[in-house]
Amino acid sequence: xLLISNRRCQVPRVVVVGAGFAGLAAARALxxxxxAVTLVDRHVYSTxxxxxxxxxxxxxxxxxxAYPVRAYATQHRAGFRRGxxxxxxxxxxxxxxxxxxxxxxxxxxxxxGVTTTHFGVPGAAQHTFAVYTRGDAIAVRxxxxxxxxxxxxxxxxxxxxxxxxxxxxxxxxxxxxxxxxDTGIRAAFPExxxxxxRVLLVERGEDVLSGFHPSLRRYAVRQLRHRGVQxxxxxxxxxxxxxxxxxxDGTTVPAELTVWAAGVAAADxxxxxxxxxxxxxxxxxxxxxxxxxxDRVFAAGDLAFDPQAPMPQLAPPAIQxxxxxAGQIERLAAGLGTKQFRYxxxxxAATIGRSAAVIELPGLVRLTGPIAWLGWVxxxxxxLLGARNRxxxxxxxxxxxxxxxxxxxxxxxxxxxxxxxxxAA
Amino acid sequence: xLLISNRRCQVPRVVVVGAGFAGLAAARALxxxxxAVTLVDRHVYSTxxxxxxxxxxxxxxxxxxAYPVRAYATQHRAGFRRGxxxxxxxxxxxxxxxxxxxxxxxxxxxxxGVTTTHFGVPGAAQHTFAVYTRGDAIAVRxxxxxxxxxxxxxxxxxxxxxxxxxxxxxxxxxxxxxxxxDTGIRAAFPExxxxxxRVLLVERGEDVLSGFHPSLRRYAVRQLRHRGVQxxxxxxxxxxxxxxxxxxDGTTVPAELTVWAAGVAAADxxxxxxxxxxxxxxxxxxxxxxxxxxDRVFAAGDLAFDPQAPMPQLAPPAIQxxxxxAGQIERLAAGLGTKQFRYxxxxxAATIGRSAAVIELPGLVRLTGPIAWLGWVxxxxxxLLGARNRxxxxxxxxxxxxxxxxxxxxxxxxxxxxxxxxxAA
Numbered sequence: 077x078l079l080i081s082n083r084r085c086q087v088p089r090v091v092v093v094g095a096g097f098a099g100l101a102a103a104r105a106l107x108x109x110x111x112a113v114t115l116v117d118r119h120v121y122s123t124x125x126x127x128x129x130x131x132x133x134x135x136x137x138x139x140x141x142a143y144p145v146r147a148y149a150t151q152h153r154a155g156f157r158r159g160x161x162x163x164x165x166x167x168x169x170x171x172x173x174x175x176x177x178x179x180x181x182x183x184x185x186x187x188x189g190v191t192t193t194h195f196g197v198p199g200a201a202q203h204t205f206a207v208y209t210r211g212d213a214i215a216v217r218x219x220x221x222x223x224x225x226x227x228x229x230x231x232x233x234x235x236x237x238x239x240x241x242x243x244x245x246x247x248x249x250x251x252x253x254x255x256x257x258d259t260g261i262r263a264a265f266p267e268x269x270x271x272x273x274r275v276l277l278v279e280r281g282e283d284v285l286s287g288f289h290p291s292l293r294r295y296a297v298r299q300l301r302h303r304g305v306q307x308x309x310x311x312x313x314x315x316x317x318x319x320x321x322x323x324x325d326g327t328t329v330p331a332e333l334t335v336w337a338a339g340v341a342a343a344d345x346x347x348x349x350x351x352x353x354x355x356x357x358x359x360x361x362x363x364x365x366x367x368x369x370x371d372r373v374f375a376a377g378d379l380a381f382d383p384q385a386p387m388p389q390l391a392p393p394a395i396q397x398x399x400x401x402a403g404q405i406e407r408l409a410a411g412l413g414t415k416q417f418r419y420x421x422x423x424x425a426a427t428i429g430r431s432a433a434v435i436e437l438p439g440l441v442r443l444t445g446p447i448a449w450l451g452w453v454x455x456x457x458x459x460l461l462g463a464r465n466r467x468x469x470x471x472x473x474x475x476x477x478x479x480x481x482x483x484x485x486x487x488x489x490x491x492x493x494x495x496x497x498x499x500a501a
Numbered sequence: 502x503l504l505i506s507n508r509r510c511q512v513p514r515v516v517v518v519g520a521g522f523a524g525l526a527a528a529r530a531l532x533x534x535x536x537a538v539t540l541v542d543r544h545v546y547s548t549x550x551x552x553x554x555x556x557x558x559x560x561x562x563x564x565x566x567a568y569p570v571r572a573y574a575t576q577h578r579a580g581f582r583r584g585x586x587x588x589x590x591x592x593x594x595x596x597x598x599x600x601x602x603x604x605x606x607x608x609x610x611x612x613x614g615v616t617t618t619h620f621g622v623p624g625a626a627q628h629t630f631a632v633y634t635r636g637d638a639i640a641v642r643x644x645x646x647x648x649x650x651x652x653x654x655x656x657x658x659x660x661x662x663x664x665x666x667x668x669x670x671x672x673x674x675x676x677x678x679x680x681x682x683d684t685g686i687r688a689a690f691p692e693x694x695x696x697x698x699r700v701l702l703v704e705r706g707e708d709v710l711s712g713f714h715p716s717l718r719r720y721a722v723r724q725l726r727h728r729g730v731q732x733x734x735x736x737x738x739x740x741x742x743x744x745x746x747x748x749x750d751g752t753t754v755p756a757e758l759t760v761w762a763a764g765v766a767a768a769d770x771x772x773x774x775x776x777x778x779x780x781x782x783x784x785x786x787x788x789x790x791x792x793x794x795x796d797r798v799f800a801a802g803d804l805a806f807d808p809q810a811p812m813p814q815l816a817p818p819a820i821q822x823x824x825x826x827a828g829q830i831e832r833l834a835a836g837l838g839t840k841q842f843r844y845x846x847x848x849x850a851a852t853i854g855r856s857a858a859v860i861e862l863p864g865l866v867r868l869t870g871p872i873a874w875l876g877w878v879x880x881x882x883x884x885l886l887g888a889r890n891r892x893x894x895x896x897x898x899x900x901x902x903x904x905x906x907x908x909x910x911x912x913x914x915x916x917x918x919x920x921x922x923x924x925a926a
Contacts, residue, residue: 120913147689221545228583229582467896486569489563
């Protein structure tokens with residue numbers, strides 16, 4: 077008995093904070109390690125962020141892009157603890173949670189991701205929506221439906237939908253909004269003439285999709301404009317008011333609904349964790365992904381920042397970083413030294429709308445148009461966690477793109493307007 | 502031009518308030534009438550209420566049981582106006598909405614349904630959940646997941662889930678909760694021993710499913726008990742506190758989460774409509790479903806009450822009443838008199854859980870067990886609006902019942918607990 081008890085105590089405890097791409101990859105990599113792995117997340121579900129813009133525009137159910145963390149954990153022989161991290165007690169080797177609980181670790185992986193940042197632009201936090209969390213996306217969807225109903229009730233009103241930021245999220249959201257106007261609104265809102273709804277994409281730089289090859293960037297702008305999106309490049313937002321954007325050049329842009337897709341940074345709470353932070357509040361790591369100054373604490377995914385080798389904040393690096401951190405923990409537990417993280421570029425993809433996407437693969441392979449779009453659909457559906465989610469998402473995406481007019485089958489929620497009889501969303 | 506304009510003015514305007522079973526049936530019945538039909542609802546979606554308990558227990562997406570009213574309206578040549586009715590101005594023939602708008606009618610059908618009533622039981626409104634609206638069901642689901650996480654974190658805590666009311670909603674909810682405990686919790690919450698979670702069904706009467714034949718009622722109680730539900734009959738709730746029920750016999754029952762499925766009544770706001778009300782605040786109608794004292798105003802569905810011929814508050818009577826009211830409007834517009842509403846009983850069904858349901862058909866046909874259950878599944882999936890919803894629901898139900906352990910694929914949402922980093926559900 078004593079021997080068994082001793083042995084059980086010697087199993088290293090690995091705590092993984094954050095059930096996103098990096099955290100889940102770490103748990104998966106450790107499933108046969110024999111270590112006691114615990115996933116910690118403030119939500120009971122993991123969100124497939126790349127498709128949140130579809131939830132925001134009524135094409136997918138929130139449940140299609142969310143998967144219970146417990147399901148993933150039990151499948152991979154890990155435990156789950158719901159909780160928000162307020163501090164990392166490196167001396168006691170414990171993660172301190174908001175509910176007062178403490179989770180002890182021998183090795184820790186911090187993979188809690190980042191959140192929307194407004195770069196201090198006045199009014200942006202109050203008057204814009206993000207599409208970075210499941211709750212964000214539901215809020216955009218419900219506000220969008222609410223604005224459309226209001227416009228339908230007032231024949232003289234216009235609706236200006238604005239997306240700030242020309243990265244993949246901004247481009248995909250603007251493209252989906254344009255599709256909504258072109259087919260969905262036409263079908264479901266006969267009261268609203270097409271020219272009463274405008275979609276505008278505002279980007280500070282001289283191009284959208286800056287991570288892609290210039291030819292793909294030009295293709296994306298052409299496709300957006302072809303689909304009715306007004307694209308303003310080199311335009312910086314100076315302030316946001318309730319119904320308009322004030323630009324740095326002194327002009328104003330009407331905006332009844334603004335999606336802020338301009339940037340991400342670590343959550344403010346990370347400041348209290350007591351760990352070194354770099355650009356955007358992200359946690360500073362060395363080449364092996366260990367947090368600077370720490371032996372047993374790793375950071376992975378969007379939250380990790382190595383100034384010598386900054387990574388794009390996308391799913392593929394996050395997955396590779398999570399798996400790398402897990403592998404280094406196995407090495408440390410075996411008494412070996414850590415290895416340097418090396419990113420293997422698997423390519424990058426973004427979609428503009430039906431039959432239009434860009435894909436960039438290593439070796440100068442660049443795809444656009446319907447083939448790239450089909451590749452994008454397949455890639456995202458296969459990457460989705462869980463067979464049920466895959467099937468359900470495929471069904472809903474197929475419905476969105478194969479049925480005409482698709483607006484008839486929008487997934488709609490509660491209107492956030494103040495009606496006298498009202499229940500929770 | 503003048504002639505056309507005159508003709509257009511002569512098209513009777515029919516306003517249908519409420520996009521539930523009765524309202525949608527009315528709109529469908531009027532689609533070839535040539536009349537100008539407008540559906541009015543406070544939500545932009547129609548909810549398939551019979552499956553809300555599945556949303557509440559994580560088996561279906563909220564979007565699986567909701568369908569955009571505009572989609573239905575445009576398919577049936579009707580218009581849609583979002584709004585909550587605050588008054589019916591019968592003199593001006595206008596429905597007054599909460600946003601100040603007025604919708605003019607020549608004929609009006611009030612089919613806004615009913616809502617949960619707590620019969621004045623102290624604490625019931627504050628401390629219990631309903632499963633009568635989409636928002637209700639989401640709230641139950643999120644609270645349930647939250648309670649389970651809390652119990653998982655505290656090895657010495659128990660969880661008492663209580664359902665008040667033994668009608669179809671109560672029986673179906675209790676059965677689904679028992680299934681969740683038996684398979685879902687076992688799979689996803691290895692920390693929680695089975696005997697730490699209890700499901701209790703409390704019913705005031707001497708039997709559950711009082712609308713069914715006594716042999717079916719006994720079958721339902723047997724099946725519930727077989728599935729681990731404690732059934733307390735002849736038990737009246739006197740008051741509800743945060744964590745327990747106080748019964749009329751002086752005993753108390755621990756209850757961390759209580760679903761109130763004990764009764765429905767017209768919403769309080771209906772009092773302001775200025776129309777005659779009967780039992781449960783429902784609007785009094787004559788045998789032709791016209792509101793008492795009104796020539797052009799009908800009521801249909803749960804909201805309508807004819808003391809001479811009270812109807813069960815179920816989908817089949819609501820659908821038939823909606824269609825009947827529509828037919829009478831066509832007769833009135835053609836200068837004919839109205840006909841009396843006669844309910845054609847098509848039978849009744851309720852499910853207890855996997856492979857267990859009761860079906861009662863006219864002609865003394867009574868079914869129980871797996872065949873009844875398959876009939877119930879088929880009936881509900883076919884009745885669901887929209888091919889996309891049907892497919893998606895079938896997929897999710899199949900997953901729930903064909904995969905073991907199904908808990909791994911629960912549809913989960915946000916925890917309503919107060920965590921420091923929190924976003925909207």
